[in-house]
Amino acid sequence: MTETVPPALKARKRPVQRRSGVTVDAILEATLQVLLREGMKRLTTTRVAARAGVSVGTMYQYFPNKQALVYALNARYLDTLAERIEATCTVQRGVPMAQMVDALIDTYWAAKTERADVTRALYRSVTELDNDALVHAFAQRVDTATHAMLASACDLPPVDVRAINLALSSVIYGTVRNAFERGLPDAEAEALRDSLGAMCRAYLQTLASW
Amino acid sequence: MTETVPPALKARKRPVQRRSGVTVDAILEATLQVLLREGMKRLTTTRVAARAGVSVGTMYQYFPNKQALVYALNARYLDTLAERIEATCTVQRGVPMAQMVDALIDTYWAAKTERADVTRALYRSVTELDNDALVHAFAQRVDTATHAMLASACDLPPVDVRAINLALSSVIYGTVRNAFERGLPDAEAEALRDSLGAMCRAYLQTLASW
DNA sequence: TCAAGATATGAAGGATTTTCCGGCTTTTGG
DNA sequence: CCAAAAGCCGGAAAATCCTTCATATCTTGA
Numbered sequence: 001m002t003e004t005v006p007p008a009l010k011a012r013k014r015p016v017q018r019r020s021g022v023t024v025d026a027i028l029e030a031t032l033q034v035l036l037r038e039g040m041k042r043l044t045t046t047r048v049a050a051r052a053g054v055s056v057g058t059m060y061q062y063f064p065n066k067q068a069l070v071y072a073l074n075a076r077y078l079d080t081l082a083e084r085i086e087a088t089c090t091v092q093r094g095v096p097m098a099q100m101v102d103a104l105i106d107t108y109w110a111a112k113t114e115r116a117d118v119t120r121a122l123y124r125s126v127t128e129l130d131n132d133a134l135v136h137a138f139a140q141r142v143d144t145a146t147h148a149m150l151a152s153a154c155d156l157p158p159v160d161v162r163a164i165n166l167a168l169s170s171v172i173y174g175t176v177r178n179a180f181e182r183g184l185p186d187a188e189a190e191a192l193r194d195s196l197g198a199m200c201r202a203y204l205q206t207l208a209s210w
Numbered sequence: 211m212t213e214t215v216p217p218a219l220k221a222r223k224r225p226v227q228r229r230s231g232v233t234v235d236a237i238l239e240a241t242l243q244v245l246l247r248e249g250m251k252r253l254t255t256t257r258v259a260a261r262a263g264v265s266v267g268t269m270y271q272y273f274p275n276k277q278a279l280v281y282a283l284n285a286r287y288l289d290t291l292a293e294r295i296e297a298t299c300t301v302q303r304g305v306p307m308a309q310m311v312d313a314l315i316d317t318y319w320a321a322k323t324e325r326a327d328v329t330r331a332l333y334r335s336v337t338e339l340d341n342d343a344l345v346h347a348f349a350q351r352v353d354t355a356t357h358a359m360l361a362s363a364c365d366l367p368p369v370d371v372r373a374i375n376l377a378l379s380s381v382i383y384g385t386v387r388n389a390f391e392r393g394l395p396d397a398e399a400e401a402l403r404d405s406l407g408a409m410c411r412a413y414l415q416t417l418a419s420w
Numbered sequence: 421t422c423a424a425g426a427t428a429t430g431a432a433g434g435a436t437t438t439t440c441c442g443g444c445t446t447t448t449g450g
Numbered sequence: 451c452c453a454a455a456a457g458c459c460g461g462a463a464a465a466t467c468c469t470t471c472a473t474a475t476c477t478t479g480a
Contacts, residue, residue: 015427016427017476017478019427019428019477020426023428046468054428057428057469057470057471060469065468066467127333127334166402167402170385170388170392174381175380175384175385177388178380178381188376195373195381196380198413203409203412205412227457228446229446254436264460266460267459267462270437270439271458274438422479422480424478424480425478426475429474430472435466436467439462443458443459444458445456445457445458449452449453449454
């Protein structure tokens with residue numbers, strides 16, 4: 001996950017003493033706060049520094065530039081998200097595919113919904129720049145986990161697992177994101193979530209019938 | 211579509227004389243070019259103005275700020291995209307739902323794929339600011355069209371059309387976007403596109419059986 | 421305790437966005 | 451057709467913001 005960090009975004013120095021560790025955390029937290037309250041446009045270095053209670057100079061000690069802040073924030077977020085998905089994939093080994101899909105949707109949807117404001121803010125910020133690398137790394141990591149889970153299904157149909165995995169993953173992650181972009185009321189969001197599950201299961205059904 | 215433009219992004223003045231109309235077009239075209247060649251990060255006002263062959267002052271005559279450029283660009287793009295979808299929806303009235311879905315996926319996928327570089331660049335740029343309004347307006351406009359199409363299906367199942375519409379739309383648009391974010395090779399993209407269709411049709415099947 | 425390394429500061433330098441207004445073109449109305 | 455009004459353009463200057471750097475303060479370890 002951390003291997004392919006674009007050089008322009010790599011952390012300048014790693015915090016060594018305790019206080020600097022606190023500082024870095026404060027800066028990241030401040031970045032999120034400002035992002036939520038003011039939006040990307042008003043996310044200025046001085047604002048973040050002020051909210052974190054440090055000087056700009058201190059910020060640049062650990063982050064080479066403004067984008068690195070957002071990058072680090074997303075990295076942290078995606079890391080914990082990947083962990084949760086991996087956990088689900090581990091738990092669901094060997095069960096029927098339909099159940100796997102339900103569990104996956106549950107996990108992903110829940111993770112995104114818990115703090116919808118954060119989800120929304122980060123969804124936007126990711127596209128900013130070279131966060132491509134980040135997103136790709138995340139996708140690959142998660143795909144590996146889901147692939148392993150699917151391959152272990154007790155009712156695995158005689159079809160290429162890679163293809164199934166790609167289809168399910170793309171549809172699920174894509175739909176969830178789209179659901180967030182429309183600001184659906186809870187009721188409709190629920191309904192959509194169920195439809196998504198139904199769709200995936202119906203799809204698996206067609207594969208099984210072969 | 212143009213009703214809910216955020217005040218911070220509204221065009222300063224509408225071009226009245228012919229030459230200013232040309233100027234505005236040149237500026238938008240230049241914006242796209244710079245976006246494609248240099249990326250969002252290097253999209254500076256002077257660069258755009260230079261490429262458009264006008265001065266910065268002229269630009270600000272029509273666009274209140276830099277983001278307004280990107281906003282207008284997306285507005286233009288989404289407008290033609292919506293037109294294409296609406297056209298498809300009109301043509302497909304009264305046919306079976308499965309065919310509608312196929313046609314919809316075809317249209318959307320084709321529109322996005324024709325100029326993948328533009329699609330990618332704009333997908334990123336949208337998040338920049340209050341383009342929320344833009345995306346919402348687009349979604350609503352397109353939803354209206356697809357809803358009308360679906361409601362006219364000759365094999366309409368006895369289920370709430372609104373729900374079906376939301377489900378299909380979210381899944382299709384979301385999946386297509388996700389497909390673009392992963393930079394899939396053509397073969398896999400094709401496969402995914404087919405899976406998406408299969409999934410939608412399988413879903414409709416389950417509704418029909420009631 | 422004291423030096424060496426680590427961390428923090430904020431004014432200054434550089435780059436970019438945005439404003440402002442004088443001068444030039446086109447349109448309008450008599 | 452002509453002059454006044456409206457519309458349009460250019461580019462320097464002001465306002466913001468990002469980033470650097472020299473200097474000051476704190477921590478660690480011997």
